[in-house]
Amino acid sequence: MATMSDIAREAGVSLSTVSYALSGKRAISETTRERINAAITRLSYHPHAGARALASQRAGAIGLAVPLAEDVDAHVVMMFVRSLMRAAHQASHEILLIAGEDHATTARVLAEGKVDALVVMDVVEDDPRLPILAEAVRPVVLLGYPSEAHGILRVDFDFEQASALAVMELHRRGARRLVMIGSPSVTQTRHATYADRATRGFRTTCEQLGLQARHVVHDHEVDSTGQLVRAVLAQDRPDALVIHNESALPAIHRALTEEGISMPSDLQVVAIAPRETALLGTAEYTAVEIPVEQIGRAAVTTATDLIEGRSGVGDQLIAPSLIERDTTHPLRP
Amino acid sequence: MATMSDIAREAGVSLSTVSYALSGKRAISETTRERINAAITRLSYHPHAGARALASQRAGAIGLAVPLAEDVDAHVVMMFVRSLMRAAHQASHEILLIAGEDHATTARVLAEGKVDALVVMDVVEDDPRLPILAEAVRPVVLLGYPSEAHGILRVDFDFEQASALAVMELHRRGARRLVMIGSPSVTQTRHATYADRATRGFRTTCEQLGLQARHVVHDHEVDSTGQLVRAVLAQDRPDALVIHNESALPAIHRALTEEGISMPSDLQVVAIAPRETALLGTAEYTAVEIPVEQIGRAAVTTATDLIEGRSGVGDQLIAPSLIERDTTHPLRP
DNA sequence: ATGAAAGCGCTAACAG
């Protein structure tokens, strides 16, 4: 393995010149730069990550505590992982995976400086990890929005406004009896912040608008979706549905079709889901889209801002917007 | 941040004693060990990952090149990621994620020693990455089984024997006209090694046994699964199905049900899929199970063996076995 | 059972 001194010798310059040539932190004459690059190619040199980390106090990686629990939809997790990888890559960082459930390791990895910052997914209300993470010497960013964050920065989609928006838009389109099909019960009981906040937005807004509201929990794996849908339709026949359960959406769609329901005439539906999930191929759902890419980018940006010690970073609640598609009535002026 | 010298001073011992106390690489008297541990707690010391990496030439991480392409089932990828994380954790390693498509970064991360070894997922036949990876100074393990590996170690489930086994067992149970529903067409055209090998095992074995064989590709996202199933059933009515397409399995199941097919009486079915996928709740499929946990463990073990310079490591092809459940006829003696 | 000291390969003052 060639080292930086090898390059220096080979190029006939000093060690620091090579270092600066690589970092670009000071001007290097065209000629020496070329000789250095030639030497680098000739010896196929690669800077040693460990040495750099020690000298610069930067690991060049961001930790990501991913939920490994089965109730969290793997597909959605992967979408977030992807978006974080992309964003981290742009910021010249790698993503180090940490099992979200293994909090001891999570804390250790951060404390040892194996990562420059930590992004925590799947935060729940009163998350036991927060008090400890609040003490960490390196930046932490929550991908979630607990009401009490212990001073840790939060980044998330505004799920509360998302379902509020869904309700308001359905109301404007004549809906009066709404049902929300929410996350699996495990997710609810854990009080994943996105589930809690989405439910709250639904309840509050229905109340404010004087709408009849019902919230049902759906365990895709366990319940027969057909039964659930029939039950939902049977009990004083709702005229609109808000669905916040990405893994169950296809099954719900099928069940509705089987019941002979046509949307939006019999029932208006708004999904709260990532774009890919809302587009079922067969049907295109009106949706409050979860902008996964944007959320991931925001989390990484916040993390790198904190790493670089930039000021003016704060919580970030990404505003929802509704994309009208086939499952709601058009709004006419 | 407390350093090791701080601990040494605080405990009244030398630097090296602290180091050895932590690594356990030489005997330390009970009393000094206690004083060191006390100091560590008091100053809440954590060894610096970068410094350790530099001095020991070990990063304590394994790189994982994950496929980010949409045609690779996110759920299955996550299952592998999970299993690799678990295995890596047992070996005191973290997993550093690398976008499989970004080969430049992959090679760089390995060359810089940011990881001690690299595991590559979703290998295809004649994978352009292999020649370069073969030159790497650090260990590489393929999670896949290309016919030409350029000397790189391969670890995979034996997909060829898996579908061969499925065919043989169906044959023993009286099946004579077989259809295999395989991976999406993008996967096939890329020649993902698992798809190629599974197809080959099916074809070869059917031929050997003189069975009528048909292989259809299924794009779950694009095709209507119902249509596909009807087409499959229409063309000289097969008596058995081999399904190797995890994301489509639920949809296929539904389509079969809708067609009024009852298994195994009308049609025997063997799935090649992870256990979780083969158990649909509604129905339990006879399956050649993809032992994700075992595969992940094998990959990590191979990687760590190579890191430690252990000898006797070689390619590993994990043998399949069939789990009889509800979709095949029982075999009676 | 413990210490002293020489690196590991870089970064970033400091000095011209």
Next chain:
DNA sequence: CTGTTAGCGCTTTCAT
């Protein structure tokens, strides 16, 4: 524009 040098915080021979 370039060079010299002092660390960064560990691991690991040598010694004793």
